[in-house]
Amino acid sequence: MVDHVSIRERVSESEEDESLRAAVYARTSSNSRAESYSLDEQVKRAVDRCQSLGWDVAFVYRDESESGANTDRPMFQTMLDAAKRQAFDVVVFWKLDRFSRSLMHAVQLEEELREHDVYLYSVTEQIDTTSATGRFNFRNLASAAEFERDMIKQRTRIGINGMAEERKWPNDDPPLGYTLTPENKLSVDGQQRDLVVEIFEMYIEERSMPEVATRLNERGITTTDEGEWTPRAVGDVLRNEIYRGVYELGDVTEHVPEYQIIDDETFSQVREIRMRFRKEDASRPSMPSSRKERIAYEVRDRYQDYLNSCH
Template sequence: MATAYGYIRVSTDKQATTGISLDAQRAKIQAWIELNGYEFGGIYEDAGISGTKQHRVGLDAVLSVANKGDAIVAYAISRFARSTKHLLEISEELAAREIDMVSVSERIDTTSAAGKMVFRIMAVMAEFERDLIVERVTGCLANKKARGERIGRPRYGFECSNKTLTVNDNEQGVIARVKKLRKEGLSWRKIAAALCEDGIKSRTGKVFMPSQLVRMIDAIPDCYKLFDSNVDSVTVCASQ
């Protein structure tokens, strides 16, 4: 009996909750494998990894484990890759090894000439969709920048309201403590541990990582340097 392996992927943690989650992809793939009479060989996953990356741990693993006559099944061809070139490279590699490539949602595979044709069309459409997203996001950011609006969240210690950057007193207190502990000779790791012991967490409610503390103190943008003891707020500059 031929073996079928599943491959699942989400690009971000947000997509895992608002898009097609890993669990949803897993369920669809397992149902397809059972329905089509394959032996289940397991499911390989890449969580929080973009489809534009050619080398992914989960993808590389499933490509290496499958053998002649087996099938690799994904929820959609966009899970394999977002680039038409990369998708075709994967399909050609698997075709040469006589391994089937299946997309559950599009109901296509590469076991026939018709399936190969549809696959190539879908690969082009997947890349087109990604290019449209990039184009829209780029245009949106350019418009916001031209209007003098801030792009992204303010760095730790500040907050933005009605296009105005203001000091966040609580976060500034944390910054002051980090600076003090650093002057006392503590390593970034020990400072992170000290904050954790006192229940001080990041904006996301997680424990501070040493790298976050470094970014918190170092490389403050010029826009933020406009603050001094006599200034409470400043309109966000267009360069930010």
């Protein structure tokens, strides 16, 4: 048995044993103390199952303190590379959540591994793609999971559209300038409204999001989450269509007059200023290649001079 080291070459079919060659995979998360089985225990149970099935355990891959949210795990990637070279026939794991984040994620991995004739087997669950019956059952589980996922999406979409028809806000965090009513609708807040108007006016004056952010911070004005203003936060305000009364949620897009804080002319003026760089870039001729080369040489020479001065 090899513990995540060099890969054994696949033998010729005439020399191949009838038993499957297994790769055991075990993982613990960063919060491993809360998990019921350690790496060693997971490996032991997987190896015991392989022995009871007459499978040859050829490799053991262990990922300690690694998240299962994605496949970017050192030993998991090593295992996938070995699978692509057909170094083993089946991946055995103690439980699905040790191998992947969800059943649908496992389906994607199973499809990838199946291209290399590698199967999946769970010690504690009804996941076994080494046989035709097991693959059929796995497909049924995957179909059920996909159906449930689609139903959740559909229910979520119906819920969002229902909120949109009543012009409700979808969460508990209204944009700057508004508060929420008990019915979860937006209500313009007088003091915050003045700040929104001032931000638009400052931007028209300064024509710079960083400058607007600096002015707000110098006055001790914070964002809705009590943070400092940044150019991005200023941009989020300037781009938000809700300030000109355009309510968008789900399949609904409608002008709601009682939500409008900024008049259409001011909003359009701000948009024109924001978009001016694109127009300037489009009309500006590209830099000649000879000038680019000259600049590159100048930068290189200055950097070399700096290095020489350090010695």
